[in-house]
Amino acid sequence: MLLPVKDMAGNQIGELEVSDLVFGAPINRPLMHQALVRQLSNARLGTHKTKTRGEVSGGGRKPWRQKGTGRARQGSIRAPHWVGGGTVFGPRPRKYIKDMPKKMHRAALRSALSVKASAGQIVVLDQLTMEQPKTKAMVALLEALGLNGQRVLLVLPEKDEVVQLSARNLPEVKSLLSGYLNIRDLLGYDVLLMTREAVAHVEEWLGADVAGQSTAAVAEAEE
Incomplete structure (x- = not known):
């Protein structure tokens, strides 16, 4: 050439x-695509992270007693369904390296x-x-x-x-x-x-x- x-x-x-x-x-072309995906993946830092209910501050006390209030039972105000609570199945630090x-x-x-x-x-x-x-x-x-x-x-x-x-x-x-x-x-x-x-x-x-x-x-x- x-x-x-x-x-x-x-x-x-x-x-x-x-x-x-x-x-x-x-x-x-499939090989070029594979190489491109690999390079882009290897460039990711993987430092993303969310806090679970065990990592969010607060919520160490039961918000109200178990029975007698007429409300649903609750164990912590940092449960995932509470505002300000932990995240379920959120991103965690990981490596995206492909060989x-x-x-x-x-x-x-x-x-x-x-x-x-x-x-x-x-x-x-x-x-x-x-x-x-x-x-x-x-x-x-x-x-x-x-x-x-x-x-x-x-x-x-x-x-x-x-x-x-x-x-x-x-x-x-x-x-x-x-x-x-x-x-x-x-x-x-x-x-x-x-x-x-x-x-x-x-x-x-x-x-x-x-x-x-x-x-x-x-x-x-x-x-």
Whole structure:
């Protein structure tokens, strides 16, 4: 698969051949959904809590005697049916962590990248350098690339404080290191803006296990 390569002025200066194992993989939508649900679930804190009748303050005394008042018998004013009483079956602190094998997680990322590539939503930059952190410079870059007004995920191969600070104040732009690529950001942003080095790192990371499986399959077929 070939992806167009542009410079910072927005001019196409060539094409980059990327691995079909990563950017042209079979699209597995149920797997992408499972990975997204897992990531959203793992992000939950699970600190919600309500008080039961044993945790609400007060109510240690029987409100009135058992018989002779004409009213229904009551043992505590903090019973669940009283105003200010405890809560029955309310939320308790818990963990929402879901597990997923690494191979499944990487396959979901490959599916998401393939969706972006097939839709023409991946822009590759030959290089991305800025002398000083300026939001105006990042806005000018996005306008030159025709990405103004779109939600852009900027993927960098390594930490670049100048570029990251330039994009930080733009609400529709998020900078992310290629090693932290995740399914929620891939599906949540309109365009993926990557440098050559970031593409190479993603291919090395996500294509290793698939390449190994392909090599083993070829060896078995030759035997």
